[in-house]
Amino acid sequence: MDNHILSALKAIxxxxxxxxxxxxxxxxxKEEGYPCSIWDDWSRNDSRYHPGxxxxxxxxxxxSGTPVKGGTIVQMAKDRGWTPFGGEDGCMNWDDAIEYDGEDGFNGFAPPDAWSPAADLITYLELLFDADDRVGYVTNDVWQDAEGKWLPSKGVYDRTAGELIASLKKYPDDxxxxxxxxxxxxxxxxxFNPLDGDGVKxxxxxxxRFALVESDTLPVAEQDIVFRKLELPIAALVHSGGKSLHxxxxxxxxxxxxxxKRVEFLYDFLEKNGVSIDKQNRNPSRLSRMPGxxxxxxxxxxxATNIGRKSWVDWLDFVEGVSDELPDMVSLDIFKDNPPELPEELITGILRRGHKMLISGxxxxxxxxxLMELCIAIAEGKPWLGFQCKKGRVLYVNLEIDPASAINRFLKIYEALGLPIKNADSIVVWxxxxxxxxxxQLVPKLIRRVRNQHFDAIVIDPIYKVITGDENNASEMGAFCNQFDKICTETGCSTIYCHHHSKGAQGMKKAMDRASGSGVFARDPDAQLDMIQLELSEDIANNVRDGNETAWRLESSLREFPNITPVNFWFEYPIHKVDDKGTLxxxxxxxxxxxxxxxxPKSKTPDDAADEFRTAFSALDMDGKVTVKDMAEYMGVIDKTVYARLKKMGDEFTLDKGVITKTNPENG
Known part of the structure; x- marks a missing residue:
């Protein structure tokens, strides 16, 4: 273990x-190879701690991306007055492992009382090799580098397992x-893999047949427990005589x-399950410690020999049950007296920190x-469309606007809002x-860049620029929206993005159904806000406005809060102003x-239009038959309007070759 990092952690x-x-x-x-228990034990000192x-x-x-390393912890500790110490770095690399590690490497894992070195090596050879397989090993073919470390050379690589086993049985005590x-x-x-007798590459x-798994960071006893718990298909488990098991x-x-590919999968699986391993061992020609x-x-x-699953394929069946990356199930009972703390509200009554919000229009x-107004409201801790924002730091990811234009827009919005630019450093534009x-592809880069920058929200504008898959395909859009979850989970920030309406009139649709493409867009975010334009009466259009502004209504579909009362507002370039007079x-x-x-005024309700149609037909009906042309002339409309009215009348009238007939004349 790296006591340097652990000492720093204690200071935080x-x-x-x-x-x-x-x-x-x-x-x-995790990046430095520590078990989750270290983080968990340290986190228990916070009132916000929740088991699991x-x-x-x-x-x-x-x-993903550039990893967060132990230096982050050290720097946090230094910022809090901690003074680092030297000479206690316990981490080891591959070369270090060939030196004597001291008795501490055996803590919690005692060797057997009775030991037969030859029997150990015979068992090892019989398990890993066929009799005619050539075996590579190194005993006295070693050398020292400039620092005095002992390193292995090529050694012997032309003797068969059968020859070695026969000799060991002949000389069991030597x-x-x-x-x-x-x-x-x-x-x-x-x-641990056989050679052709011509070299050791x-x-x-x-x-x-085999791969080497070794960890120098976990205690030896814990390595044994973890390897068995994960049911690795281990043919032979060897104590290295130092700080690790092979x-x-x-x-x-x-x-x-x-x-x-299989070793890459194996190593990734172990890393995801909290086991930091030496990835230098990935080569099939790698040397391992010889038992005996x-x-x-x-x-x-x-x-031990033959522990865990019997084969690679058998182990993969087991892996499917533990590597699905799904969280553990939890009992509600553990929260009855200590309910988890809800994330703070970034936009009061609309959005919590770490949640997702979509704005469609x-x-x-x-x-x-x-969205720029929202960035300013968060940075300055001001209301946005009447909803108070918590003061914080926000990243605006600009995918569409020329960089110079984007910056100037922010400055114009500040000016139009009448706000002094006090916290411009809390708005970062990418x-x-x-x-x-x-x-x-963007998300890993984004996550890497925002780490340790203390953002509260990330705004992505607009998403059509980065969309993947068919926006009308629910499964593909589900995968696309999962990327927003990843941003929230990895950064702890709220993710806010916008999307356009589908084509055609939107007024008769529910707010959550107006966004273009699959309904996943509206149902995935924790908060969806939709903007729809209002039709203005001539009186308002001519007497209230100057002709350049447009009127809008904001409606919601919220998961965490009751839906808001719709908000009416004007868009007066470059800002949106809430209609606080009730005009709209x-x-x-x-x-x-x-x-x-x-x-x-000529527009009619469906009932009025139906009555007009019946009146016209009755006036023209002489023999139970009326032409479309006659109806059009009588009502003062075009033929196309008559056809449209007919469709809305259902089965009351029939049409045949331009002649309209009442279906049931006796019913009047």
């Missing part, structure tokens, strides 16, 4: 950290008679390419201006016009029948 009061900093500490601990939350978050850390004497302070190594491997894991690959020899007085011995709504990539209260949304009748 978790209760003083923001959620983003708390998450950064967890990421750093650390483990759930830990399993969501996948190391291992050196078979493999050669080794330096007592160094120990010995063996390759990857290309000399003849069968890709697990020889069955991968059963047909060739090097398949071996590489001693290392500075400590035994390199065979701990037509192209004339000024959505980008509205101009990506001309640099946009699909959202699944009776104005209908565009696309509704009410809007159609507002300034058109």
């Amino acid at each position: 009061d978790v209760s003083t950290l923001s959620r983003a900093d708390w998450i950064a500490v967890g990421m750093a601990l 939350e650390c483990e759930r978050k830990w399993n969501s850390f996948h190391g 291992l050196g008679a078979t493999v050669g004497d080794w330096k007592p302070e160094v120990g010995a190594w063996i390759r 990857n290309e000399n491997i003849t069968k890709f 697990a020889i894991v069955r991968v059963d690959a047909e060739n090097y390419d398949e071996y590489r 020899v001693t290392r500075n007085g400590n035994r390199q011995y065979l701990i 037509s192209s004339k709504a000024g959505k980008s201006f509205l 101009n990506l016009r001309g640099h946009a990539v699909p959202l699944d 209260g009776a104005m209908p949304a565009q696309g509704t029948p009410q809007a159609g009748r507002l300034n058109n």
